[in-house]
Amino acid sequence: MASNGFSVELKDVSKSYHKKTNVINQMDLLVRPGELLVFLGPSGCGKSTTLRMIAGLEKPTAGQILIDGRDATAMTSRQRNIAMVFQDYALYPNMTVYQNLEYALKVHKVAKSVRQQRLAAILASLNLKDYRDRYPAQLSGGQKQRVALGRGMAKKSKIFLLDEPLSNIDVQLREKLVISFYSFTSKTNKPSSTSPMISRRQWHWGIESRSLMMGRFR
Numbered sequence: 001m002a003s004n005g006f007s008v009e010l011k012d013v014s015k016s017y018h019k020k021t022n023v024i025n026q027m028d029l030l031v032r033p034g035e036l037l038v039f040l041g042p043s044g045c046g047k048s049t050t051l052r053m054i055a056g057l058e059k060p061t062a063g064q065i066l067i068d069g070r071d072a073t074a075m076t077s078r079q080r081n082i083a084m085v086f087q088d089y090a091l092y093p094n095m096t097v098y099q100n101l102e103y104a105l106k107v108h109k110v111a112k113s114v115r116q117q118r119l120a121a122i123l124a125s126l127n128l129k130d131y132r133d134r135y136p137a138q139l140s141g142g143q144k145q146r147v148a149l150g151r152g153m154a155k156k157s158k159i160f161l162l163d164e165p166l167s168n169i170d171v172q173l174r175e176k177l178v179i180s181f182y183s184f185t186s187k188t189n190k191p192s193s194t195s196p197m198i199s200r201r202q203w204h205w206g207i208e209s210r211s212l213m214m215g216r217f218r
């Protein structure tokens with residue numbers, strides 16, 4: 001597919017903690033740019049571990065991870081160009097919603113006018129306009145998850161790793177958010193569930209899923 005998003009490839013990857021039985025055993029996986037992959041499975045089967053290895057937060061015990069076709073072993077998190085939304089949100093407690101979203105853009109030296117425009121659109125699409133000046137401690141779990149999701153959207157990362165990003169969000173809002181998220185990360189900017197690359201059925205998997213990974217269209 002013509003795209004400048006990043007591919008993710010796992011080759012024969014295994015992972016054990018404390019030299020015990022493998023949590024992940026010889027896993028092979030290829031996610032091409034623009035593809036969306038959802039991990040489904042029982043608690044403890046290794047979904048988060050897989051995402052954490054791709055993000056560089058855990059090292060595989062064996063095997064190789066390639067990001068954009070390059071060995072990820074020596075890559076920093078920034079070089080991997082990954083946005084990861086964690087189960088625990090990982091927001092900065094001393095920053096407001098707006099500042100949390102803006103921080104990533106400041107680090108990447110995005111101009112103020114562009115920041116303002118992009119963040120206004122993200123706040124609107126995530127139903128967060130009324131909360132922009134609140135601190136994380138003043139938000140519900142679902143509102144915090146939306147801020148964490150917004151941060152990945154703001155950065156326009158090449159790869160999104162979302163670990164239970166929607167578990168605290170009610171069903172109606174889930175669908176709206178997934179479509180908003182898709183439109184922000186897609187080249188076409190169409191919040192369409194009829195995209196040739198992602199079928200409606202896959203969207204429902206995504207919406208209901210516990211962990212999901214998506215490459216970015218662009």
Ligand SMILES: Nc1ncnc2c1ncn2[C@@H]1O[C@H](COP(=O)(O)OP(=O)(O)OP(=O)(O)O)[C@@H](O)[C@H]1O
Nearest residue numbers: 017018023041042043044045046047048049050210
């Ligand atoms: N830091 C760690 N040290 C030791 N064992 C760990 C560590 N992190 C995870 N595990 C174990 O590895 C296995 C896989 O955990 P992981 O968090 O990847 O599962 P999961 O599929 O994401 O589960 P859930 O759906 O409950 O979040 C579990 O048995 C867990 O107890």
